[in-house]
Amino acid sequence: MKTVELAHGYAIEEGAALQVRVEEIDQAFESEFIGAEDDGHILISFDGPMGFAPERLQTGMIVSVYYLADDIYHMFNTRFEKIVAKPLASLSLQTPKEVLNIERRSQRRLHITLPARVDVRKTLALKISDINYKGCRVIADTAAAVRLEPSDRVLLRIRAPEAPHGYIVEGQIRNVIQKGDKFEAGVLFDTLPETLKTFIESLPARNQ
Numbered sequence: 001m002k003t004v005e006l007a008h009g010y011a012i013e014e015g016a017a018l019q020v021r022v023e024e025i026d027q028a029f030e031s032e033f034i035g036a037e038d039d040g041h042i043l044i045s046f047d048g049p050m051g052f053a054p055e056r057l058q059t060g061m062i063v064s065v066y067y068l069a070d071d072i073y074h075m076f077n078t079r080f081e082k083i084v085a086k087p088l089a090s091l092s093l094q095t096p097k098e099v100l101n102i103e104r105r106s107q108r109r110l111h112i113t114l115p116a117r118v119d120v121r122k123t124l125a126l127k128i129s130d131i132n133y134k135g136c137r138v139i140a141d142t143a144a145a146v147r148l149e150p151s152d153r154v155l156l157r158i159r160a161p162e163a164p165h166g167y168i169v170e171g172q173i174r175n176v177i178q179k180g181d182k183f184e185a186g187v188l189f190d191t192l193p194e195t196l197k198t199f200i201e202s203l204p205a206r207n208q
Contacts, residue, residue, distance in 0.1 A: 011150030
């Protein structure tokens with residue numbers, strides 16, 4: 001699935017389900033992320049029932065968009081530009097300058113620090129900062145020879161203290177955030193090995 005980069009390394013998949021609110025219009029509506037225009041604006045669908053007439057939209061209105069990615073709800077505020085009729089009925093919005101995380105995970109992530117290595121074009125040493133059955137966040141130095149990018153396929157080799165062996169899991173980078181001399185990346189696992197699932201289940205007792 002093709003992804004489009006938003007602000008500060010956050011990416012969103014084309015076809016992602018959205019919930020949208022427009023200022024001065026007390027009615028949220030369901031939408032879908034279509035993609036980016038050549039001028040840098042982003043497009044979202046509005047072919048379904050919105051609960052209000054599109055004629056009420058005015059250029060510059062603030063639009064709030066909510067979506068789920070990497071098992072985390074995200075939101076951003078942007079501004080409405082225009083209605084686009086072809087090839088799909090859609091709204092053209094300014095590319096957001098900031099994307100926020102909203103803590104509504106269906107599974108709580110465990111805040112831990114584990115050493116790991118990731119294979120993505122070459123091997124990169126990093127640390128895992130939190131993890132659950134669906135994914136994790138990893139931290140690495142910005143000086144690393146290889147930078148992780150949204151949509152990169154990765155092979156994680158996790159080393160766990162007290163474990164008799166390491167754990168290997170494949171996944172995809174969903175977003176990347178720069179933080180000073182470090183960068184963080186969200187990883188969505190493909191299929192979680194039973195051995196790693198068992199290890200994750202044991203983590204709450206170890207970290208209380």
